[in-house]
Amino acid sequence: MSLDVRKHEKFQHLEWRWQRAGWLLLTLFVLAGLLGLLGTGPLSWTTVNDGAVTVELDRVTRHEADDSITFVFGPEAVQDGTITAELTGDWPSGVDLSGISPEPSEQLLVPGGMVLEFMVDEPGETEVSLSFRAQRHGTLAAELAVGSDSVAFSQFVMP
Known part of the structure; x- marks a missing residue:
């Protein structure tokens, strides 16, 4: 007595390809997370x-999470004992x-x-830290200008 079992080799090979692609995608996602592309990391x-002007920030932040950004102004940013910085963008x-x-x-x-x-008492670098919570998802871009110098930066806000 023999069993008549039909084999679908094409379907099996297609299923294996999709399975390998899924494992690759999952591995890339975990690797991106470990490297900090989805949150905190190197x-x-x-x-x-x-x-x-220097801006120190995280590339990725989370919606409604406490975060901070640091602006470092060089001595050339000081005019008459003050630093006037204009922060524009979304x-x-x-x-x-x-x-x-x-x-x-x-x-x-x-x-x-x-x-x-900002009033500056002593010449030298001035460091300013802004604490914030992101209120929108997606990319938030900005430009920080001091006199004729300006720097553009952006952060990606994840849910």
Whole structure:
């Protein structure tokens, strides 16, 4: 007595290809997470600078999560004892600022962003940290300008 079992070799080979593709996709996703492309990790942090302005930030942040960004102003950014920085783009409107350290002496809203003014007692680099929570998903881009120097940066906000 013999059993008549039909084999679908083409279907089996197709299923194996899809299975390998799924394993590859899963492996790439886990690797991206470990490297910091989906959150905190070695590749998540970046520094962008141009002249008197440097921005230190995470490339990826999460919606409604506490995060911070650091601006470093060189000595050439100081004019008459103050640093006047204009932050424009969709980043300022896409985040909820919870703190600025040190506190600016003046903070003004302008069309498309804000102007922050800091008093400087001693010449040298001035570091300013902004604490925030992202309020929108997707890419938030901005430009930070001090005098004739400006630097563009962006963050990707994940759910």
